[in-house]
Amino acid sequence: MDTEILSRIQFAFTIAFHYIYPPLSIGLGLILVIMEGMYLKTGKKIYEDMTRFWIKIFALIFGLGVATGIIMEFEFGTNWATYSKYVGDIFGSALAAEGIFAFALESGFLSILLFGWKRVSPKVHFFSALMVFLGSLFSAVWIVVANSWQQTPSGYHIVGEGLNARAEITDFWAMVFNPSSVERLLHVWVGAFLAGAFLVMSVNAYYILKNKHLEIAKPSFKIALVIATIFSLAQLLTGHKSAEGVARNQPAKLAAMEGHFDSSGVADMYILGWVNKKKQTTSGIKIPGGLSFLLHQDFKTPVTGLNTFRPEDRPSQINAVFQFYHIMVAIGMALIGLTLYASWQWKRGNLFNRKWLMVVFVWAVLLPQIANQAGWFAAEMGRQPWVVYNLLRTSDALSKAVKAEQVLVSLIMFMLVYLILFILFLYLLNKKIKLGPVMHKADNGNEIEMSSKRENPLMTK
Amino acid sequence: MFMFLGIDYNTWWFLVFGGVITGYAILDGFDLGAGALHLFLKKETSRRIALNAIGPVWDGNEVWLVIAGGALFAGFPVAYAAVFSAFYLPAFIFLIGLIWRAVAIEFRSKEPGKIWRLTWDVVYSFACIIVTLSLGLMLGNIAKGMPLNEQKEFTGSILSFFNPFSIMVAVTTLALFMTHGAIYLAVKTENRLYTKLTILAKNFNVFFLLAFGLTTLYTLLYIPHLSDRIKSNPLYFIFPAIMLLAIANIPRQLKIGNYRFAFISSSITIASLLIAVAIEVFPNLLYASNNAAYSITIQNAASSPKTMKTLLIIALIGTPLVGVYTSFVFWTFKGKVKLDEMSY
Secondary structure, three states: HHHHHHHHHHHEEEEEEOOHHHHHHHHHHHHHHHHHHHHHOOOOOHHHHHHHHHHHHHHHHHHHHHHHHHHHHHHHHHHHHHHHHHHHHHHHHHHHHHHHHHHHHHHHHHHHHOOOOOOOOOOHHHHHHHHHHHHHHHHHHHHHHHHHHHOOEEEEOOOOHHHHEEEEEOHHHHHHHHHHHHHHHHHHHHHHHHHHHHHHHHHHHHHHHHHHOOHHHHHHHHHHHHHHHHHHHHHHHHHHHHHHHHHHHOOHHHHHHHOOOOOOOOOOOOEEEEEEEEOEEEEEEEEEHHHHHHHOOOOOOOOOOOOOOOOOOOOOOOHHHHHHHHHHHHHHHHHHHHHHHEEEHHHOOOOOHHHHHHHHHHOHHHHHHHHHHHHHHHHHHOOEEEEOOOOOOHHOOOOOOOOOOHHHHHHHHHHHHHHHHHHHHHHHHHHHHHHHOEEEEOOOOOOOOOOOOOOOOHHHO | OOOOOOOOOHHHHHHHHHHHHHHHHHHHHHHHHHHHHHHHHOHHHHHHHHHHHHHHHHHHHHHHHHHHHHHHHHHOOOHHHHHHOHHHHHHHHHHEEEEEEEHHHHHHHOOOOOOHHHHHHHHHHHHHHHHHHHHHHHHHHHHHHHOEEOOOOOOOOOOHHHHHHHHHHHHHHHHHHHHHHHHHHHHOHHHHHHHHHEEEEEEEEHHHHHHHHHHHHHHHHHHHHHHHHHHHHHHHHHHHHHHHHHHHHHHHHHHHHHHHHHHHHHHHHHHHHHHHHHHHHHOOOEEEOOHHHHHHHHOOOOHHHHHHHHHHHHHHHHHHHHHEEEEHHHHHOOOOOOOOOOOO
16 A cells, blocks of 8 residues: 555544544533533532533543544644645644634633632633633634635635645635635534534433433433434534535535536435446435435536546545445434434423333434544545645645655554554443442532442542 | 844744743643653552642643644644654654553543553553653754755654764653653642652752753764854853753752742753754754755745734734633642542
8 A cells, every 4th residue: 555545544544533532522511511500500419410420521532532633733744744835824823723722721721620629619610611612612613614725725825836836825814714614614513512412312311221310310311402402403504504515616526425427417316325436327215306406496407417527536435425425414314303203202201201212312322423424534535636625636745755664554553552542431431421420418518429339439549 | 024023923933933842841841750750659649649730730731732733834834744754653652652641641540450550650651751752852853953855855764863862862851851840749749748759859850960961062072053053152151051050950949948949940941951952953943964955944944924924913812811721720720739539
């Protein structure tokens, strides 16, 4: 394998692994703000206990997000030196802003969130939760802006030629608000809220099934269900906006997402399908003219197909783009159905009596995660063969000083390290969940009564 | 040339970047030093106190590295690209070390078992040692210079990183961070643990003096381009002078038990060392050891003036903000470490 494919695999692997954690941090951040806000408002112990429990889970997730995230910032330089030089003038300021505005805010207040219960007043503690949440939202802003600029560059001009060509910024705000950044940012945020809400529902559904911690599990589940219902519906809107944007800005990507080749023909929408790249056909269950209708509100309008583009300008993995996109859409629909059904059962007073529904929610935590990953894979593979759309090819973006063997070594190193990390993460997460929320006696804050019979490891001397 | 207060944008950004790197070295320096000496502490409670002394702050300190990376990428993309593609494997070893440091702190307290905790103690300490050594190794190579081609790409081999000078810098960095870390822990502890840490700090300081003396001697003899500017202008002697006074002040303050001043002294030592390096390399960011004309400088590596201006605005707004919340966190967790239920 050559340096290019190895570097792509390494980047995809490290970013995909990293992306398990930040959406959960953002989503849990929102839920923590709500839980602690309710504690401040009502003064009820259960809200304090649920906040404390989720802060511990949050700490674990956040820690892994930080640990795996720092790799990403330097991987541009290590593996993609030419790309770094090409986009540094544009992309760098977004990254620098992310560090100084988002990460510093997040990590500073995180320590108060984690260790500050007894050192600051409840209001300052709540404020810290809010700042951590805001910091995580900001960090998504800058990184999505940077990525969106790669999809839809604007506010720049090209200086120099050949090996020395690079993009220079001409309009900072045009770069920030490039044609795709707002809709993609909303899509990413909502995806993160769903990831967090479904994690909270999963854990609490498990407690409800086990008949444990019910006084905390039921209200926590309901808080998360409200968030999940609102945002799974909202995701339909942001998803639709994003698809329209892709059609407008990156027609080759959209054509790959639906396996649409013929530019003169109407475009179908597939529920399930398979793309045959050689024969340039797509087969499966479809709504004829569905994509035309979605984009133009008319079943007959043709949509730009892949055959408009030269073969070297088309994504090389069309079927993969198609499948990732369809997995994401299918899960999005499933989440809407699931949350609406659960809300309806809640209204009828049956939410916690449907055992199978709780079982579904225990496992449903995987769905937003898979959808988030699949969405990014569709977005990034659909942008190929470009690393900066229509400007810089991925194959031209590499570090020339780096040899394939070096990348192979680092890739194997990452796979080993991340495998161990992931096993440890699941082990500790499972342990924390099994241990459950710690109940505090109402009148004496110092005395702690364990909800389970096991000893709290944090108290061990 | 675009100027602000009589200094051009690129020089400003060199100063900002240098300031962030110095901030990172001082702040994460004590975390890494505390980690590197972790196994010198034998009792479980001592180790827990040491971990909780850095617990609320190490993550924020590491953000300075993220900011430094962003600052280099944004302001001097050519240097960012050249340095990290050149240091391909050392950079990843450094970063993977940071990963293990982070997870070891997080995971250690989650199980009460002796073997579990000992494993994480060892992982934690070695991760900090490796991170510090690789940081020093990279600094040494950057200061010394590396072979580059016309496209500003590294042309040497990985083995060339392990030259005597860079190894000496790495060892010196480790000694300095361990001194600095021991002093920080002394600030945060009391009674017998405090006494033990002051002794460790004094010993590490001796270790640092030896390593530093040897490295300086080697530099003066074999790497003229790292001392010619300071030699040629007596005004610059002020930095080595401050540094020597600060180093000498460390054992003195420790002796009279004024650990806060000792901490300020070790911080000044770190800062003045980096300032001395910056004076020597400026305006180069990466000196091309094969042909000085290929060197990466603050002019040929820089982003456009427009981006430089944007960055300076971001820095002007951001720096006070970071200052405010960093101080707020340090203020909230001031005083001696007390273990409670939320501790590691």
